[in-house]
Amino acid sequence: MTLPDPAVLLPRMAAELTRHLQAHRIDTPRFVGIHTGGVWVAQALLAALGREEPLGVLDVSFYRDDFTQSGLHPQVRPSALPFEIEGQHLVLVDDVLMTGRTVRAALNELFDYGRPASVTLVCLLDLDARELPIRPDVVGQTLSLAPDERVKLLGPAPLALERQALASA
Numbered sequence: 001m002t003l004p005d006p007a008v009l010l011p012r013m014a015a016e017l018t019r020h021l022q023a024h025r026i027d028t029p030r031f032v033g034i035h036t037g038g039v040w041v042a043q044a045l046l047a048a049l050g051r052e053e054p055l056g057v058l059d060v061s062f063y064r065d066d067f068t069q070s071g072l073h074p075q076v077r078p079s080a081l082p083f084e085i086e087g088q089h090l091v092l093v094d095d096v097l098m099t100g101r102t103v104r105a106a107l108n109e110l111f112d113y114g115r116p117a118s119v120t121l122v123c124l125l126d127l128d129a130r131e132l133p134i135r136p137d138v139v140g141q142t143l144s145l146a147p148d149e150r151v152k153l154l155g156p157a158p159l160a161l162e163r164q165a166l167a168s169a
């Protein structure tokens with residue numbers, strides 16, 4: 001199966017997000033991307049929406065539930081949220097949603113900064129392999145991979161999806 005082109009998915013996602021925000025009467029959303037791929041997608045989405053505003057960046061490494069098993073990634077960066085979280089309507093963006101564990105970690109981190117009024121979840125690809133009750137509000141495309149396959153977002157520009165074989169243990 002051919003992987004989709006992010007440049008095709010992003011304008012559709014921008015239109016669907018606009019409809020979602022209007023339907024929920026959200027006028028001033030604050031965008032937060034999950035490092036690394038989610039930040040690239042959030043930047044592309046802001047550009048597609050014609051919005052120029054600071055983007056929050058979350059590195060969820062310390063909040064992962066496999067943190068003690070996997071060790072710390074050498075490029076862990078502090079999160080940077082250039083706006084209040086308390087009472088805000090957040091748009092949380094990631095590139096790939098698979099088990100939902102990264103989004104769980106992101107929500108835990110966000111709630112350590114304050115209580116948002118709402119969180120809208122946007123992802124470029126949904127791999128339909130959830131291990132937690134988390135669902136996206138806006139999704140570029142849903143794909144099912146073979147058990148030994150993974151996808152990787154290459155970026156930041158141009159964005160492209162690459163198929164990878166899962167390294168055997």
Ligand SMILES: O=P(O)(O)OC[C@H]1O[C@H](OP(=O)(O)OP(=O)(O)O)[C@H](O)[C@@H]1O
Nearest residue numbers: 035036037095096097098099100101102
């Ligand atoms: O739903 P999950 O099973 O948690 O998987 C989704 C996460 O996997 C990838 O993160 P990765 O840690 O590879 O970071 P990256 O963005 O730097 O590639 C991807 O960017 C998502 O954040």
Ligand SMILES: O=c1cc[nH]c(=O)[nH]1
Nearest residue numbers: 096098149150151152
């Ligand atoms: O295939 C996958 C699964 C999880 N996260 C990714 O980035 N790709």
